[in-house]
Amino acid sequence: MNRDILRLALPNILTNLTVPLLGMVDMHLMGYQDSASFMGAVALGGVIFNFVYWGFAFLRMSLSGMAAQAYGRGDKSEMAMLLFRGVFLALTAGIVLLLIQKGVIHLSLIILEGSEEVKLLAANYFYVRIWAAPAAIALMVINGWFLGMQNALYPMIISISINVVNIVSSFIFVKGLGMKVEGVALGSVVSQYVGIILSAILFLKKYKYILSYFRFKEIIKRSGLMAFMNVSGDIFLRTLCVIIVFTFFTSKSAGTGDLILAANSALLQFLFLFSYFLDGFAYAAEALVGKFTGSKNHLQLKKVVKNLFYWGAGFALVFVVVFALGGKFILLLFTNQDNVIEVAFRYLPWLIILPLTGFSSYIWDGIYIGVTASRLMRNTMLMAALVFFILFFSLRSSLGNHALWIAMNSFMLGRGLFQTFLYKKLPVFKGGK
Template sequence: MNKDILKLAIPNILTNLTVPLLGMVDMHLMGYQDSSVFMGAVALGGVIFNFVYWGFAFLRMSLSGMAAQAFGRDSKKEMAMMLFRGLFLAMSAGLLLLLLQKGVVSLSLNILEGSQEVKALAADYFYVRIWAAPLAISLMVINGWFLGMQNAIYPMIISITINAVNILSSFFFVKILGMKVEGVALGSVIANIVGFALSIALFLKKYRYILSEFSFKDILDKTGLLSFLNVSSDIFLRTLCIIVVFTFFTSKSAGTGDLILAANSALLQFLFLFSYFLDGFAYAAEALVGKFTGSRNIKEVKRTVKYLFAWGAFFALVFIGIYGIGGKYILMLFTNQPDVMNTAQTYLPWLIILPITGFSSFIWDGIYIGATASRLMRNTMLLATVIFFLLFYSMKESIGNHALWLAMNCFMLGRGLFQSVFYKKLGIFKQ
């Protein structure tokens, strides 16, 4: 079992680690400008794209679990329909976002807190990066489908390529051409074009046979589309809760001042680094639990869960050590501004304990997605979100910015605890 888990987890870890690396590079490029407003602008612009991209991440999550179950049943028609329906929805959503881009950025910046200078720069960032939306959302679907096919290598190749191109492009535009927020945004657009072209080439190399199952009529089949959307809608609401929490977190940081926004934005990279690492095991859970659920093998589902939690706990302890010993030096990767560094170090202890409070939530997410237990997943996330807001508003007056980090840790812990309680209610145990 460890071999099966690591075969899927290691490529996904390598895939995921390139994502926070990209965020770190963007923070570095902006953090070494002559003002903290550039860091804040990329952070605020990134929040808007959390709405845009995380909002459609439900397509990847619902599709990977359902495709894995189709793989377990060895149904080629189901496998094909999962991919084609997902791509149809992704492209439609991406084109709609392009048409509504001015309304999206206007509404977002009216809701979000922050200085006018930061908001103006965030809008510049958005209007460049939004042109990658149809391809970026489609890539989520394609990578989710590859994972459902028990193929973690292709998503790794695609993601590493995208982020390598993005980093090199951003450095070129910012360091060589002297661009600022528009430079890092343009790097994202170019990277997504390259990544989408690569994903098509890889698909044709190994899965060309799936094209014979293509039928536009079947893609729009009411029963199949509603079944897909039923699972997706619950996962969308679950994902929306995460978007709300992280958007609120960044917005309240911005409302406190540009300095707190810059410090919290740098510290969030610690959370993202850990989350993307643990998501490697969550993705392994999606593929394996999905496959065993599809073949109705309860014994292997339980065995998979046991081994996944052992790996999750181990790496939580590893990250506590890394952040505890090297947190100060990791912060230096993001900025050389003494006031931002000093402020961030005040709140660093919250990030040191976060791996232990948060690891179980990532593992459970993968298990629930693989079992397509979307409703239970949604309900546990709603409960954790309520805890986040109750804690923040009850503590903000007494401990200030510490209340955001306390609420964030309890949000992560609550997700894991509630999912542990509902575990036995997963559909696989009722078969």
């Protein structure tokens, strides 16, 4: 069982590690400009795209669990329809975003706090990067489907390629051509379309037979779309809670001042580094739990859940040690501005304990997605988000920025605890062999 977990987890870990690396490179490129406003602008622009893209992450999460169950049943027709419906919805969403881009950025900058300079730079970043939307959302779907097919290798190849192209392009545009925030945004656009081309090549190499199941009328059939959206709707609300919490976190950081925004943005890279690493095991959970749920193998299902938590706890302890011993060095990767490093270092202890408060939530997310328990997943996230806001508003007047980090740790811990309490309500864990 551990071999199966690592077979899926390790490629996903390698895949995910390139994502925070990209964020670190963007922070580095902007952190070595002549003002903290550039770091703040990329952070604020990133929040807007987190809101936009994470809003559609429900397509990937619902697809991977449903595809894994179809794979477990050996239902090739359903495997195909899930992919085609997902891509259809992704491309439609991407085109709509391009059409309403001005409204999205105007509303975002009204809601988000920050200086006028940061907001102007964030808008410039947005108007370039938004052109990657159709490709970026489609790639979520495609990678989710590959994972459901128990194939973690293709998403790894695609994601690493995307991020290498993104990093190289950003360096060329910023360092070589003298661009600022527009340069890192353009690097994202170029890389996403390279990713789409590569994913099409890989799909045709191994899954060309799926094309024989293509039926456009079946793709847009109301019953099929509704079945897909019923699961997706709950996961969308769950994801919306995550978006709201992280958007609020960055917005309140910006409202405190450009220096706190820059410091908190650098520290968030620690959280993203940890989360993308643990997501490797969450993705393995989606694939394996979905497969064993589809094949009704309850014994293997319970065994994989137990082993996943052993791996999650072990890596959480590793990250505690890394953050405690190497925190200041990691901060130097993002910026050479002494004032930003000094402020960030005050709040570093909250990041050191975060792996312990957060690891179980990532493992449970993968398990809940694998069994398509979208409603319970939604409910636990709503409760955790409520804890976040209650704590922040209770503590902000006395603790300031510390209140944000206490609330964030409590949010992560709450997710895991609520899911632990409710998992026995899942039908697949109520019995069976």
